[in-house]
Amino acid sequence: MKKIVVAPDSFKGSMTSREICDIVEGVVKEEAPQIAVVKVPIADGGEGTVDAFLTSAGGKKVFVEVTGPCFERTRAFYGILPDEKTAVIEMAAASGLPLVRGKKDPSVTTTYGTGELIKNALERGCSRIIIGIGGSATNDGGIGMAAALGVKFLDERGNDVELTGRGLERLHKIDTRGLDPRLKEAEVIVACDVDNPLHGPEGAAYVYAPQKGADEEMVRYLDSNLKHYSDVLKNHLDFDVQSVKGAGAAGGLGAGLVAFAGGKLKPGIDVILEAVRFEEIISDADLIITGEGRIDGQSLRGKAPVGVAKRAAKKGIPVLVLAGDVDDSAEKLYEYGITSILSINRSIIPLDRAIARSKDSLKHTVRAVIRLLANPTQNRIPLLKRNYHG
Structure with missing residues (x-):
C-alpha cells in the first residue's frame, strides 16, 4: 500500500x-x-464548506461585516479560490442557526446577510459563485438574500414587507428591476444535500422549522406563508418554484437562489468533488x-x-x-x-x-x-x- x-x-x-x-x-x-x-476534507454545503474548498483547492478567506439572521451586525466570511473568479459561500456564516444565540424563532430571521456576501463577491469580480446552504436559521424563502441584491418585496400598498418568514404573509408584489445586473453574467451553483419542495408536508417549514425553534402552530403558519410566496412567484415571475427539487432547503433559500440568482441546485458532495478534481x-x-x-x-x-x-x-x-x-x-x-x-x-x-x-x-x-x-x-x-x- x-x-x-x-x-x-x-x-x-x-x-x-x-x-x-x-x-x-x-x-x-x-x-x-x-x-x-x-x-480532501469534505462538506455537504453547511458549516465547513469554505474551509473544505480552501484546504483542497487553495485560495483565501475574505471577512465581511453583514446583517445576521436577527438583523444584528455580524462578522462573516467567504472564500475566493486561486482563479480569483470563484467565490465559495456558506450561508451559515451569515444566516446560520448558531448566530441566533438561543433566540430561536424562524418567523423573524432573515437571509439578508447571505445576499450581502454574494454582493461582496460580485464587487470583487467573482463571476462563479458556489454557495452551500446547510445550517440555516431562516424560513424567509430567500427574500432577504434577494433584497440585498436589489429586489423589492412589496405589500398591497406598495410598502416593503419584513424580510422574514413572517413578512411573506403580506407579500403582494415582487419588483426585480433593481436586481444586481452582474448576476446575469454569473454562474451560481447551489450546494444542497436535500430535495425537499418549498412547502407542504415535506417542505421547508414542516421538515426543518422545528429544528429552528418553531412549534406546531408556527410550522403551519410558516408553511402557509411559503405557499403564498410560491403563488406570488408564479403570478409575478411566471416561475413554478414548487416543482423545483431542493427549493425548500435552508428555509426556502434554495427557491430564492433559483428564482432571483439563476442558481443551479446540485448535491453538495458532487459540487466539492468536481471542484477539487477528486477522480x-x-x-x-x-x-x-x-x-x-x-x-x-x-x-x-x-x-x-x-x-x-x-x-x-x-x-x-x-x-x-x-x-x-x-x-x-x-x-x-x-x-x-x-x-x-x-x-x-x-x-x-x-x-x-x-x-x-x-x-x-x-x-x-x-x-x-x-x-x-x-x-x-x-x-x-x-x-x-x-x-x-x-
Whole structure:
C-alpha cells in the first residue's frame, strides 16, 4: 500500500472534516510512514464548506461585516479560490442557526446577510459563485438574500414587507428591476444535500422549522406563508418554484437562489468533488477513508460517503467508512461501492461523553486499521494483495 486518500465529512458537534484528516494523517505517519496520505476534507454545503474548498483547492478567506439572521451586525466570511473568479459561500456564516444565540424563532430571521456576501463577491469580480446552504436559521424563502441584491418585496400598498418568514404573509408584489445586473453574467451553483419542495408536508417549514425553534402552530403558519410566496412567484415571475427539487432547503433559500440568482441546485458532495478534481486525486490510491457522524439510510441521499464511493467504484478502489454511530440501515450502503463501515466508538456511553472522547476514539480506530493493512504478509490477509487498478 502506497497511497491513502482521506475524504471525510465532519462529525457534527465533535470534529471538523479537517481535524479528521489531520488525525488520520498523524496516525498513518506513526504506524506506516511509507504510505502517502492525501487529505480532501469534505462538506455537504453547511458549516465547513469554505474551509473544505480552501484546504483542497487553495485560495483565501475574505471577512465581511453583514446583517445576521436577527438583523444584528455580524462578522462573516467567504472564500475566493486561486482563479480569483470563484467565490465559495456558506450561508451559515451569515444566516446560520448558531448566530441566533438561543433566540430561536424562524418567523423573524432573515437571509439578508447571505445576499450581502454574494454582493461582496460580485464587487470583487467573482463571476462563479458556489454557495452551500446547510445550517440555516431562516424560513424567509430567500427574500432577504434577494433584497440585498436589489429586489423589492412589496405589500398591497406598495410598502416593503419584513424580510422574514413572517413578512411573506403580506407579500403582494415582487419588483426585480433593481436586481444586481452582474448576476446575469454569473454562474451560481447551489450546494444542497436535500430535495425537499418549498412547502407542504415535506417542505421547508414542516421538515426543518422545528429544528429552528418553531412549534406546531408556527410550522403551519410558516408553511402557509411559503405557499403564498410560491403563488406570488408564479403570478409575478411566471416561475413554478414548487416543482423545483431542493427549493425548500435552508428555509426556502434554495427557491430564492433559483428564482432571483439563476442558481443551479446540485448535491453538495458532487459540487466539492468536481471542484477539487477528486477522480484525478484518487487515480493511484490504494484506499479511501471517508465518513460522517452518523451512517444510516439517509446517507444514501447525497451524503459524502456515497458520493465518494461512487467515484471510487469506477476505479476499483476500496472505501472504508468511519462514523460515530452506525444504524442497521447502513447495510444498504454496501450496494454503492463501500467496502467496510466501522464505528469509532469502542463502548456504549452517553452521547456527550462519546463526543468528548471522539478524537481519541478516532485515533484508536485508525491505528487498528492501519496496523492491519500496512502489514499484509505478517497478518496473512490475501485480500490486501489484490490489484485494485485492474
